Amino acid sequence: MNNYSPLRTFVFMCAMIQIVKPAIFSFRECLWFLDRGYDDCLFRISDGTVTKLIQLGTEPVLFRIREAGDHLQVEILKGKLSEEQVPQLRDYIIEWFDMHQDLGPFYTLLQKDKMLQYMPKDFEGLRLISIADLFEALCWSIIGQQINLTFAYKLKRRLVEAYGTAIEHDGHVYHLFPSPHILASLSVEDLRPMQYSQSKAKYLIGIAQAFASNQLNKEMLLALPDFHSKQQALTAHKGIGIWTANYALMKTLRLAEAIPYGDVGLLKALETHNIIKERTESEKINRFFKKYKGWETYLVFYLWRSLAAPAFHKK
DNA sequence: AACCAGGCTGCGC
DNA sequence: GCGCAGCATGGT
Structure with a gap:
């Protein structure tokens, strides 16, 4: 050898x-x-x-x-x-x-922004945590549609504990996210008792079937030439709108332009930083993001970070 | 107890 | 293409 x-x-x-x-x-x-x-x-x-x-x-x-x-x-x-x-x-x-990533250029942009220049210090070294598995990212974003995060995490836990592989170690149980194959075989009635709404259950099973039958996967998305076609490949499926598609493209492919438009957390953060006054000011939002070309989703991530309870905020 | 939540679909224009 | 009602269900 x-x-x-x-x-x-x-x-x-x-x-x-x-x-x-x-x-x-x-x-x-x-x-x-x-x-x-x-x-x-x-x-x-x-x-x-x-x-x-x-x-x-x-x-x-x-x-x-x-x-x-x-x-x-x-x-x-x-x-x-x-x-x-x-x-x-x-x-x-x-x-x-x-x-x-080298965050240097992003921090340079933030420092030029009166409302956000505190971020490089306060959140120093925070990275955009990703979800490598596209199926998991899509399921998670569908679960999170239009409900509060506390409830969304509960729904995810019920799904994972019911259908994901589990192992035990040192008194704790660890899970894999369920495979598309398993979720593809479910019916809406399987998920209803876990408080999944009718449509959410339908969307999840539909996406699982798309993955199980190989109509959709990460490699396929990576092979598409531009952002728009990747986005369309996702929104073609029932239950995936712009928000969900962009969330997945942000978390799985880490694409900078995949701004989750309409996200209530994002809108709230834009309000608290006095970047917008009304949630309908989409032109203002677009102009704001133009200043952060190449770092849009990083900025979204940092804005989400800013929403976390002050009690957790590090000194 | 009303209002909100890390939206989407389907419809009418 | 755009706006909007209806949806579904727990949290605060």
Whole structure:
């Protein structure tokens, strides 16, 4: 074997991965956002670490990330990684916390803005947390349509606990988001008892069927040439409007132009920062976002961050 | 107890 | 193409 690498073998056997932190990156800020008072069932935050279950091969893998000096340290708690899966998990984490971006230019823009110039200091190092799985992102945004987030997280938890693969570790249960195949086989009546509305249940099952029959997937979207065609590929499905499509394009493909227009959280934040007075001032909103070309969804994410309860706001 | 919530569809113009 | 009613259900 001429490609034998002692270091790589060592890393593999210890089931430990290290990722160097980029500049302007705060693991603490990212975890704070993930844990900002809601009850997300797809990871667990504790003592400055986050623990999550994912599926890379046939077996689920449970991993935990902690901060250690200038890098993140990833520990495998359950399951085995093949040698090819080590870099896959690395890439997954880098994508999850959007570690490739250089936030410098974004902060320069924010500093020019009287109302937002506090953000680079107060939210320093916060990254746009992504949802790598397009199916999960779409389901989550459909679940979140027109209901408050507390309730939305409850609905998600019921779905995940009923249909997602679960493993237990150290007294805690960890879940995978249910596969399209499983959700595609459900009927509306299966979801009604979980307080899903008739239409929401229908939309979710319809999207699951589109994924299960391979009419829709992330690769397909990536292959489309421009933003508009990606958006249309999504809004072609029942239950996906502009808001839902853009939310998914923001969280999964991390596209800057995927502004979730009409989002009540966004509108509220624009009001509290005196950027608009009425929620109907769409021209004003467009003009505002023009100043942030290339960083629109990052700005949306930071505006969402600004909505979090002041009690959580770090000094 | 009214009003709101990280909207969408279908209809009438 | 645009505006708007109707929807469905828990939170505050």
